[in-house]
Amino acid sequence: MESKKDSKSIGKLRFTLQNTQNVQLPQLEHSLVGLCRRRTSAEMISEAKTFLTDVSPTTNTTTNHNQAASGMSSTNYLCFTLSNTLLLSFLVGGVRVVSTRRPITPRETGRVLYGKVTLPGRPPSAFSKILTRSNDLLGQSSTEKLIDMLKEHAGLKECTEETASHINSILTELYNRVRKNEKHFKKGFILGGLYGLVESSSAKILLAVARVVLALRVSGSNLTGACKLIFKVARSEQNDYLFYDSDLLELLIDGLGRASPLEDPEACIYGYGSIRFLTCSTVQERAELTTIKDFNRNWSEQFELPRKPSTAPNLGEGHTLQTDKQQKEFVEKLSKQDALVVRLSRHGAVQLMILHLQMLNEAGATQKLNGPPLHSLYQLSAALRALADVRQISSSLEQLENPNFNTTKIQLELACPHLVRAAEVTIGEIEVQANIVRTLSVLSEDPDCCHILTNFAGRIGMLLGPCCANFKSNQAEKLLSLISRLGYILGNIMAKYDNARIQFYHNDVAMEYLLNILEIYSKEPLTLHNSLGDTVVDVLIKMIRVLANMSVNSEVGFGLGNAQSLGNILMILLKASQQIKSIKMKQELQELTHATLGALHNLCFYQDKITSTPAHVIESKGSLQSVLSDLAAQLCSILKTNRDEVTQTEITRVLGNLTRNEKARKSFCKSKGLKLVVEILANDATRHLYDLKACTIGILVNLLGDMENRLPLIQLKGPEILLELLRDALQQHSDWFLATIISQAFWNLFIDTPHIEDVCSEVTLDELSDILAEYLDEEKILKNYNNESLPQMWEDFAIVSTDLLERLQSNYDQQSDSIVSLEASDFENDEDDVYIEGM
Incomplete structure (x- = not known):
């Protein structure tokens, strides 16, 4: 319907047009009524196109009308003009006719253009999305514009956080485009805009620049520059978090894959140096981890071998971290470092390092390495060590929490042969060689790596040769570190693999070098050390433990007993470690003493049958076989004066093996060793020390094998002490092992004695018989074990105790026979008696 306003407008128009000429009122009125309704945009556009097509004819008509109106009056002309204007206006329908051509604006250098492809100087459309200063805005900028924006910040050093964030956003956008292989601009153009930022103090900017450079797959000096930036940031521990959620490490490995340690050594130096920094621990953490990793203690755990000293902490024990917060932070950092190591290994870092090792070894085989290639080998080996260290520590902690944990293998064992070769190639370069050997020492803790190194034990021993030759040089202090780690x-290796023990022993040259090192450093002051903290004591400990673990093998142990100077060396070390009274070195000297005693324990085990040197065997000067008597006397002297319980136990352990040799027994007893043994057993303060008590009884068993030692034992009331120990072992603890060796001591005491009652009192013999009879009652003992099978230790006790009880019983029978014969003799003589008859 028409509105009232529209009706009035039409009425006015009708009145005006009535006074005009050449206008058809009915038709015009019909058109006007149609125009008053609301039309669609499509209808309006269609009418506008129709109007624009008819503009020219209409203009000509207007001209003719002007000519015709020349004869009109002013009033009639005004009405005519008004009618034409209104008619055109209603025919178009209110559409303004404007030019669709945009105005041309001048290009402004500081104005940001929008869109990936834009015409120069084109402003944003009114219908475009309003963009902010973010990656959305940068994403619509051209690469050329991004580079120009970076060039505006060229030479930037210090900047605000906002500026750093803006530059980092630009670099991130540029990196995303480069990763998509956009080739709109050349590498040189992009690099030119990047290297203006390398002096920035912002770690984020430096890493973002390095990401873009590495994404361009550069090589040569450009690759070296990117590695330098990463190295600069990675040196600070505070920047480690920047690498955790970034693909920078993968890009770095890809970049190092395009480098050669011989042609691009600096790129390898900074690249592997970055990996080393990102995966290494701080000094404080390293000190805390020594208790977990249990360095230097590599005794071979086998029967009749030295046990690990009680001072040596087990895996996972030791000093606790200061606070729970520090422990939590340490574990979190370690887990993140371990994640980095796994990422690197999955991206082929270990294989790349091995390839570079091979290249350096091949070059070093023909020409001595020096300069940057030698330094790249240093950093490469250090990076491998850092990877192995993190992996082992993390796995150890995981296994403590979950014994069934399966660690992720990164195949570091593949690098072992090449590292051994690298150590041979770098002979004469003490620092580099020591660093390579240090890496091998860490790898030797891994079971897989140690198994591989078994085949190279002889070659590793040969590395000791140059150390002997350069002992008097100006590099003597640096040699301490190298020799110590070679010994470790x-x-x-010797602690785990018997074939390695035999192969090394039969390598005459390697054995000679090993004994030479021991002899040289045994004559040096034990207080000598270098600036790195390596000491002569540490060198001696490592080398002695090599011998201790080698002598586990019977062939090697017996053969080392006749090794020249070895006996003298071990006695010198025992004497020196006891004479120095340094509080600072107390722990080191104690460890040296225990190591020496451990080696003697293994070696003396195989010298028990040597009473005198056979005629066809020439006794080596200073060998262990030649000093057994002196050694027994020296150990007796140390046992008298030393008050350390662990040391006393280790000495008695050695004497337990040593006193099986006749010469050693005589020397020990001559030094009043029997009296010392009885005093130890009678001392209530030492009875709670089980190992000390058991070893001391073992010594007594050996000493009682000689007839001349039995009477002194009786005079010292030894049988009564042994009976008390037997009673305590059986009644209080049911200790079958201790009861067995005590019974063996009684057996040795009684075996050749014609009249036992002359050795022990009747009360002692009766009580001993009762105790043995009671605990040999199998039915009674079975009740204590709920009628289950008896332990093997009881079976061993029963064998010895049964023989001992029979020996006592036979003595009683002899006494009874003697009494009966005596009574019969008295009865026969009664006939000769004189009786006084009653008065």
């Missing part, structure tokens, strides 16, 4: 590697 060999000790780990």
